[in-house]
Amino acid sequence: MSATPPPPLGETARFKLEVVRASLDRALPCTLDLYRVLDRSIVRDVIRYLDDALILARELYVGRNLDLGRVIIALDLARDVALALDRDLGGALVLLLDRDHTRDRDLSQALDPSPGGDIFVDLHRDNRQELVERVKAALARMVELETYLSAEGKVAGSSRERSNVAVSRAAARVAAWSVRVLPSADRPRYDEEFRRELQDLADTDAGRRAQFRHAVRLLNRAVSLRRAVMKARSRRAVS
């Protein structure tokens, strides 16, 4: 890591770093899933997570002069391997379909990537291994950066924005997104209710991660809540 201390981070930058980390946390289990089933859609999910992480990491690198260089390089390498695997899988499928289709056994083995589909699986064993290693390396670089930033923060004292903010702004922002999904008539109520929940969590010394997780769970079920409030309203209108 750079010897120069990083500039103080605002909540937006911290939120973006959390999303980079969250994207990597989602990518790794997907890459491990590829050992269970070699599915092109899983590879594409990995590419999507790596893309999400790269976009934000590059924004932070340019905008904040954060020492994200090693993270970005690791993400780029992982993404290259994922793209290559995606191309290979597409190519392999086309190649196999061009073969003699009367050889049903070979074709079914090739299209079935589960154990027993030896032809298909062995072609990509090395690529999968490399992808897992690259994603793990990117995650390791991210963890190093987080450790470095939190250590610098402790040394630099309380000059950062968030030291006086009880509720994580990142969590508040995510909770606000979940409110936007709701019908406009219900937004003021749930906005206040969700903000109070985050405040209650902050008051019980729940960390920023716990508040963020809480907010993400609200966002995950926002559509379900929208359906429920709309149904309740239509029921009241009828009765």
Added chain:
Amino acid sequence: MGKGKDPPVPRMTQATQLVLRALLAEPTHEFYGLQICEAAGLPSGTIHPILARLEGLGWLESRWEEIDPAEEGRPRRRYYRLTDDGAENARITLAQAGTRTTTQGGLRPRPAGGAA
């Protein structure tokens, strides 16, 4: 004479049952969202749609905490409480849900005397 329509009942998912059981533990008590999460063992994202459905059916009523947010410097809590009808409906529905669970699983009870 036409039969009266049965009042609508929420879908008795596991999560809904857990929320109702948590509320029925103290049926006259007012709970706020995080308390219900803790009592039911469910995340907040899960409970809010359930609370909205129950409120829409008239099983729950809710109100704001009586504070001035500007003065207190914090948002208000939303408190939820079972209505009288809601408490009764909840007990009946949970009992029915429990009965369905036990009869679907094991052997059907048979009358004594060997009749099939």
